[in-house]
Amino acid sequence: MLRKLLLPSLLAAGLLTAAAAQAETLRWARASDPTSLDPHAFNVGTNFTLLHQMYETLVNRDAKGSLVPSLALSWHMTADPTVWEFKLRPNVKFHDGSTLTAKDVVFSLNRAKGPTAQVKSLLSSMVEARAVDGLTVQVRTSGPNLIFPNNLTNLFIMSAAWAKAKNAQTTQDAASSTENFATRNVNGTGPYQLASRELDARTVMKLHPQYWGRGQAPLQVTELIYLPIKSPATRIAALLSGEVDFAQDVPAQDVARLKLDPRLRISEGPENRSIFLGLNVGGKELKYSSLKGRNPLADPRVREAMHLAIDRDAIKRSVMRGLSIPSGIIAPPFVHGYTKAMAAYPKVDVPKARKLLADAGYAQGFDLTLHSTNDRYVNDEAISTAIAGFLGRVGIKTTVVARPIAQHSVAINNADADFYLFGWGVPTYDSAYIFDFLVYTRGKDGRGPTNATGFSNAAVDADIAALASESDKTRRDAAIQRVWDVVQKERFYIPLHDQMVHFASVRRLNIPVHPENEVHFKDVKFEAR
Incomplete structure (x- = not known):
């Protein structure tokens, strides 16, 4: 069952607020662990789904597949059809407390186009990215790219200063075993910040205290624990025993019997x-x-x-x-x-x-x-x-x-x-x-x-x-x-x-299937017990 994050010291002091009383830890199981936390090194869906909890993109897709604002509040093709302009959300904080600016976006796009970045093909038409002012970015393409924003839903924005300070200006080379600081560390603007990571065992993320989406997203999940469980039988057993609350990568042969379990909720739909x-x-x-x-x-x-x-x-x-x-x-x-x-x-x-x-x-x-x-x-x-x-x-x-x-x-x-x-x-x-x-x-x-x-x-x-x-x-x-x-x-x-796609969770969770097989846990709500 889902575990309350009870804070004994606050309880003793009588300071536990109603919001804190609703705080929840959610344990999330998948079949494999991401190959890296470097946001531009690999073009792998498993990586993207985890990284979306900690990093953010300029635009994103909702559960219906429509483009929606994320770090960019708006975007449009300018009078010059080779230039797209993005207006950034103000007062966005990275996990280290620094403020997002257009320079971070320009740095991230250029980094994602680097020679060792697997995602560089998404930016093959990009000729130049420049900061017009602190919250405006323009991207020039080689021609009138009608769908350029569509390419940005998995292009995560990093802190330029952090990457430079940590010697992670270029991506990890996916073709070798060489790592950089961003391979195992994260400084994004996402709703959750990295608390700990044990490769192939457990990744713990906690709610970003300065997240811009407070008051806009439910943010009921305050601690997110990612558990890679390779064995399908073990993964499903963990769900049935209450050791995990939500499981992806549900084996097809288990779907019918899981639907019959009154303790569980199964959501399904076609995947993109x-x-x-x-x-x-x-x-x-x-x-x-x-x-x-x-x-x-x-x-x-x-x-x-x-x-x-x-x-x-x-x-x-x-x-x-x-x-x-x-x-x-x-x-x-x-x-x-x-x-x-x-x-x-x-x-x-x-x-x-x-x-x-x-x-x-x-x-x-x-x-x-x-x-x-x-x-x-x-x-x-x-x-x-x-x-x-x-x-x-x-x-x-x-x-x-x-x-x-x-x-x-x-x-x-x-x-x-x-x-x-x-x-x-x-x-x-x-x-x-x-x-x-x-x-x-x-x-x-x-x-x-x-x-x-x-x-x-x-x-x-x-x-x-x-x-x-x-x-x-x-x-x-x-x-x-x-x-x-x-x-x-x-x-x-x-x-x-x-x-x-099949999502399996405890009954209190209602997580609709996303065409990209993604979950944005900041939007997840718990039903009353």
């Missing part, structure tokens, strides 16, 4: 996230296979055979217990550019898949390693095991190697995988985000950091780059469709399904 397979189509040979001197994944017939071999309906039925939305595109319906036609997926056709493999010269099949997470997506390892079974029916002998997201994400960012399970959320709600990270030529022009497939196409790159500066919506939409046409045809990603 697609689950898919990535294929190394650019390598001369596979790194994790006994087959040498050739790369079967470079042959489009092999990729199409794999596409036809996978039974998405069986995954939904047997692995996801009905709690997934099979799809033929790596974009969920929330995303601009998605169409139902592209989301159609083929029926399983084993004979045709075998013929395609034979035509490609692999009548006897080949062996392949499927790298997967085991603590990030709903039933991720079980999905991968099912994929291995489906591919085995057509002669592709697949070994599953499952690992934590902390290791998996580094490997993907280093393009160290031939065949891998991955998931991708789209916080901008626009196809350009998918293209910038997953389709653009890796490392070119600061884009493509998560494109581990080796796919590269100059014409596609040109269309993607143009999306950030195209002012005509019709032409922009046409470019989006051209890119999707290539992605769908080349099949270097094999879509599986869109993920469903």
